[in-house]
Amino acid sequence: MTKKFTNNLTAIIVVTCCLLGFQSGPAWAQAKKIEAKASITPVVKTGGASAVVVDTTPSSGEGESIHQPAVPVETGNLLTEVKNPRVALILAGGGARGAAHVGVLKVLEREKIPVNFLVGSSVGSLVGSLYCAGIPATKIEELMLSGQFKKAFYPIPFKVKAALALPPYMLKRMVFMKPPIGIFSGNSIAKFIERNLPKGIENIEQLKTPFAALTVNLGDTRPVWLDKGSIAKAVQASCSVPLLYRPVETDGKLYVDGGLRNNLPTEPATAVGAQLVIAVKLHSFLKGHDDSKFNTFASYGDQLIGILMAEIEDKPAGQADIVIEPNADKLNLHNFDQADLIEAIKSGEEATQKALPEIRARMKR
Numbered sequence: 269m270t271k272k273f274t275n276n277l278t279a280i281i282v283v284t285c286c287l288l289g290f291q292s293g294p295a296w297a298q299a300k301k302i303e304a305k306a307s308i309t310p311v312v313k314t315g316g317a318s319a320v321v322v323d324t325t326p327s328s329g330e331g332e333s334i335h336q337p338a339v340p341v342e343t344g345n346l347l348t349e350v351k352n353p354r355v356a357l358i359l360a361g362g363g364a365r366g367a368a369h370v371g372v373l374k375v376l377e378r379e380k381i382p383v384n385f386l387v388g389s390s391v392g393s394l395v396g397s398l399y400c401a402g403i404p405a406t407k408i409e410e411l412m413l414s415g416q417f418k419k420a421f422y423p424i425p426f427k428v429k430a431a432l433a434l435p436p437y438m439l440k441r442m443v444f445m446k447p448p449i450g451i452f453s454g455n456s457i458a459k460f461i462e463r464n465l466p467k468g469i470e471n472i473e474q475l476k477t478p479f480a481a482l483t484v485n486l487g488d489t490r491p492v493w494l495d496k497g498s499i500a501k502a503v504q505a506s507c508s509v510p511l512l513y514r515p516v517e518t519d520g521k522l523y524v525d526g527g528l529r530n531n532l533p534t535e536p537a538t539a540v541g542a543q544l545v546i547a548v549k550l551h552s553f554l555k556g557h558d559d560s561k562f563n564t565f566a567s568y569g570d571q572l573i574g575i576l577m578a579e580i581e582d583k584p585a586g587q588a589d590i591v592i593e594p595n596a597d598k599l600n601l602h603n604f605d606q607a608d609l610i611e612a613i614k615s616g617e618e619a620t621q622k623a624l625p626e627i628r629a630r631m632k633r
Contacts, residue, residue: 338489340535342480344496347539350478353384355544355631356537358588360581361390361506361527362550363421363602367412367609368594369395371616372548373405381627385478387493387536389526392548393481393506394420397461397499400477401469409613411464418604420460421507423452426602450514457507458500465499472496481506482526482533486515491529493536531580534587544630546623547588548616551578553595590626594619 357376359369369392376383388396398408411417422429433451440447462470472479473496480495481502494502497518505516505523515522526533537545554574585591594615598608 334489336489337529338491340491340493340529341485342493342495342536344472344493346478346480346493346495346536350385350540352541352543353478353537354542355382355546356385356387356540356542357383357396358532358534358537358545358547359386359388359392359396360532360548360550361388361392361525362531362577362596362599363391364418364599364604364609365550365596365612366391366395367417367599367612368550368596368616368619369548370405370409370412371594371613371618372592372620373399373616374409374613375617375620375624377405379624381624381631383477385537385540385542387480387482387533388506389482389531389533390507390509393503393526394457394461397472397475397479397481397503398464400475400479401465401499402476403464403466412609412613413606416460416464417609420457421452422602422604423456426451448514450508450511452513454504454508454513454516457513458498458504461500461503470498470500472499472502475499480533480536482530482536483508483516483523484526484528486522486524491526491533492523493533494523527577527580530584531577532584534584538587544590544627545588546590546592546627547585548592548594549581549585550594550596551581552593553597554578589630590623592616592619592623 357372359366359372373383373395375381383399386396386400388394395408398411399405430451437447469475472481472494478495479499480493483492483494483502483505484490485492494505501516501518504513505518506526508514508516508523509525510528513525515524517523531551532547532549534545534547551574554571594612596612596615599612
């Protein structure tokens with residue numbers, strides 16, 4: 269009885285997160301020159317494509333409406349300091365599926381393909397930030413398979429935490445208290461990053477490779493490129509799936525998972541004029557099911573999320589020069605089975621190996 273309850277509880281939370289949050293993101297700036305202090309401007313149609321100026325300050329005052337889709341914001345000096353990088357790598361979000369990113373990085377590293385700029389959403393920001401700090405892909409693989417990766421997201425087993433956290437939360441609400449929203453605080457994600465960064469590296473500005481984590485400002489609804497300040501907090505914010513993790517507060521703003529707006533953030537790479545944009549999708553392949561198997565909230569919820577995320581990734585992938593598509597269909601947001609993680613890493617390697625001829629050909633142009 270208890271097991272059935274926690275399974276259903278798990279799935280209800282996953283489906284709720286899915287239905288509340290994961291919506292297709294906007295097509296962002298595709299301008300060659302963008303002023304660092306630009307103000308908000310309307311969308312401009314140019315040759316059939318939409319071009320928006322990226323803003324550097326939050327938009328609306330308290331209580332004001334925000335026209336959707338909201339204009340993106342950058343927090344640092346990305347657009348002025350990063351100019352025409354040779355290779356930009358974009359890593360999508362997708363929970364445990366992010367193991368495939370390690371396989372991609374292993375091949376690029378082995379083949380000496382440089383990564384001059386990296387943008388990640390959710391788990392893509394976690395893997396990407398470590399790589400930009402100079403940690404070899406093989407070391408990131410060790411962390412992932414050691415169980416630390418799983419504990420970063422779930423320091424306590426999810427079903428146990430959900431069963432323990434929800435009743436007290438509901439009781440507090442019944443007596444008009446306002447407890448924090450989120451099954452987990454998300455602090456374990458930040459601590460994982462802090463523990464594994466090289467000594468002396470704490471802020472994004474100190475990373476060896478230019479990096480940005482995509483998140484969403486819950487207050488003004490805008491996509492935000494976090495490209496300055498604490499690496500750990502930026503990654504935590506980018507990974508803060510609504511309801512599962514609490515929003516991350518920084519400078520009075522609340523940030524949540526970047527996948528709400530764009531799970532494959534190719535636009536920052538386009539905005540800085542990257543010569544070659546390589547994007548890694550995590551939802552190109554979904555597990556096939558017999559209809560009779562959709563009789564639990566868990567199987568139903570996982571499939572719903574996969575369908576929505578595949579749609580979200582498909583649109584911005586059109587801005588990439590090369591799209592790498594690992595088959596990580598055995599993994600979902602919360603499956604960290606070691607055998608499946610190993611298979612996902614291998615799928616990342618195989619997909620990248622397949623893309624190598626095209627990558628080399630484009631780099632010669």
